[in-house]
Amino acid sequence: MKRKINFVNIKWLSFPYLLWMAGFIIIPLIMIFFYGLSSEKGNLTIENIKLILDPVNRKALVLSLLLSVISTIICLILAYPLALILNRTKLKSNSFILLIIILPMWMNFLLRTIAWQNILERTGVLNGMLKLLHLPTLNIINTPGAIILGMVYNFLPFMILPIYNVLIKIDQDVVNAARDLGANSLQTFGKIILPLSMPGVLSGITMVFVPSLTTFVISTILGGSKIVLIGNVIEQQFLKLGNWHTGSGLSLVLMIFILFSMAVLSKYDKGSEGDNLW
């Protein structure tokens, strides 16, 4: 009897979070839907959503998608072999290497990006060093390349960790079994290790792609005013122009893109290893 009472009481412990969720997730979402689907006069309309077809906005969205895809691919190319090697070597120093990977995440995101700005600037650290070595200087800042660099730098750990976490859970005997049945190392990788690590890969892709698609800080700091991503457009609508209707409408479009990409990914994600990360 007493146990039952405790059990009932324990449910109330979630109350603070429910309050938080209502105040900071549900209500803002409703507001975005409300603003996004209404005109300034308060009529129901889809004009705000249709604004994505405006050439400037459309160009920003396409560029955002392109840069996010590129940086996600680069993260994947960097992260997978590293996670594989970390898992293969099983060194005692593995946790130390992981610490180094995670370390930048302990510093403020904004600070890290501003640091890159300082490095890449025309008269920045990188060009200063190149000049010292009498090499031609580089013009990286305010290019899409700089934004991709910023995205990869900031989001790479989110690709490495889920892949590594999935790889270490693969039973070595499953790998041995594949070898035992005649598969060489390449076949074992392609038929066993890669498919079994897909949940981690998909989770990593989501965790890099979504923040890359929505970022406006990285593009503002490393892209200057010339390169406008969809995040910047939305930010401007809200903060500079005070047009909540357009901002919300474009946010809804972005949300649709994110939900769509996650739906596509989850179709391949049978094991749903990454669910706990979200």
Added chain:
Amino acid sequence: MTDNKLINLVNISKSFGDTLVLDNLNLYIRENEFVTLLGPSGCGKTTTLRIIGGFESPNQGQVIFKGTDITKLPPNERQLNTVFQKYALFTHMTIAENIAFGLKIKKKSKAYILDKISYALKLVNLDGFEDRMPDSLSGGQQQRIAIARAIVNEPKVLLLDEPLGALDLKLRQDMQYELIRLKNELGITFVYVTHDQEEALTMSDTIVVMNQGYIQQIGTPEHIYNEPENAFVADFIGDSNIIASTFVEDKRVNILGADFSCVDIGFGRNQPVDVVIRPEDIDLVKPEEGTITGRVTSLLFKGVHYEMEVMANGREWLIHSTDLCPVGSEVGIHVDPYDIQIMKKPESEDEQATIISE
């Protein structure tokens, strides 16, 4: 002599870090034999199997397969297949895809593969499981799939690493019969690793008892059980009374002050030996008829028999008998000469490993 030696392990040594796991091990396995490597955990039996399978390479020594040195050959180029302890099924594939894995690698025709899948599933009594996923199967079913996945490749040797370890008792017994049946139907060599002495006695043609990286004894189940060569084997296989005694002369041994007749000869005169007497080989008789007498100190009903402990000549004797002797009663102990097994006391360092470590 080499004619039917399928696998020959020559002077194999293996250590992990500072721990010596196998020390100069020599062992051969004949064609079509059911060989069991038996021993407590950490005795090196699994390491031996993994060396044969190619998952570990020995620090020293050679693995000879049909006269060819395969020590350096990777697992995928060896003509043997392994059934792993925790099944190691590919969880992202259906049962059919699991079984087809090895055949697809070998680029067999589709018809051949389908044929093999249904044959193998029939063999392990799991018809119709083709499209199930491994996670939806019970432990016993998964293990049978693991066996099916291995045998479709028609290996010369099947290596089994404690395949029944994770199953419950009833299922384990059923699977023992199934494995014997499979072995007879397929006519291939089985190398089986277990720490379960009953499993070993039930299934094997040959048992290799191992402890601390050394082979303690090789023989048929009957031989190992009835004539253990040392105290470790005697203690590990079944229950036994191991008693430090003196070998008086041929066919006479002095156990705890009383002379017993035995059948052994050639241990010298008045030599210290260990004597093994199985609890079921001790006859309880009237006190005046016994070679020695004692008093029953405990009595347990075990179903098939009573398990008694009798204090006699300063030692607890473990006795299995269908006759009931109540606690406190005076009994005589008689042992037939051929039920007394004499073992040499360990002398060399090799034999030191026979010291029982529980």
